[in-house]
Amino acid sequence: MYSSADDQAFAFLQRFIERESGIVIADNKRYLLEVRLAPLMRSEGLASFRDLVAALQGARGASLRPRIIELMTTHETLWFRDRFPFDFFRDHLLKEHAQSNDGPLTVWSAGCATGQEPYSLSILAEEFAAMHPRSHPDVKKILATDISTAALEVARQGVYDALALRRGMDEVRLRRFFTESAGGWKVRPEIAARITFRPLNLLAGFPHVGKFHVIFCRNVLIYFTGDRKTDTLDRLLQALHPGGHLVLGASETIPEPLMLKHQLARQARGGGIYRKQPAPAGRS
Ligand SMILES: C[S@@+](CC[C@H](N)C(=O)[O-])C[C@H]1O[C@@H](n2cnc3c(N)ncnc32)[C@H](O)[C@@H]1O
Structure with missing residues (x-):
């Protein structure tokens, strides 16, 4: 008692x-x-x-x-988690950006845990570039942040054991994008080179991080409620370029006042993917 x-x-x-x-x-x-x-x-x-x-x-x-x-903190994660958001990133976001004149594609994985999410995005950028050698978007930088320094340390090392790899990494990609190393398999330098890992508490404000075309913040805000959740979503949306996409977990939604404030449209399929209204032609 x-x-x-x-x-x-x-x-x-x-x-x-x-x-x-x-x-x-x-x-x-x-x-x-x-x-x-x-x-x-x-x-x-x-x-x-x-x-x-x-x-x-x-x-x-x-x-x-x-x-x-x-x-x-709970660091549950896997490679290409839920598949659809990653297919969407490759088939729509990379493809559309390749056809735009909008400079390098900027991506933020907010709440990246042990790194599977940003590495999955970097692998897709690498595959897309190999398949479209003349028309692929420049994905130079993927910012990956988390409140947990222990999770970030695992992410920075980029070495995963069989158990972690079984959760979403297929054999073909494993051989192509990893090398065998002590303790498991290490992400190849060309995949790791795009990613900057940094500690960041989403509650603390982040005016310094800049603006992004794509923000993945999946399965992080499910632990938040009330004003803290709404304020964090608001600040994430402020960090999006016009026309940019915020990718949440499949069942995560954005309150109506924020939908209106940031002029968001929800993608019809897949759930959890929101697009900010593009700037009128001639403005960015
Ligand atoms: C369940 S994991 C999700 C990982 C990945 N985004 C995914 O969907 O697979 C949630 C992550 O959010 C991080 N997190 C929790 N509160 C946070 C905060 N206030 N600021 C930044 N990260 C936070 C945790 O440390 C954890 O790594």
């Missing part, structure tokens, strides 16, 4: 995690917090959430804060 002091400590941790990361831990997910934070609490000699809250408020707070957020 939990005492009311335990309940208050749990509520404190819920508020702290949501304020720092946007991640909402529902009241019925207390076990999740217990399981995820158990190793940290053991190593710090903290017996209860009450002890953890006291430590957070004391001298150890500065070092505990990022470690708690790190443990509460």
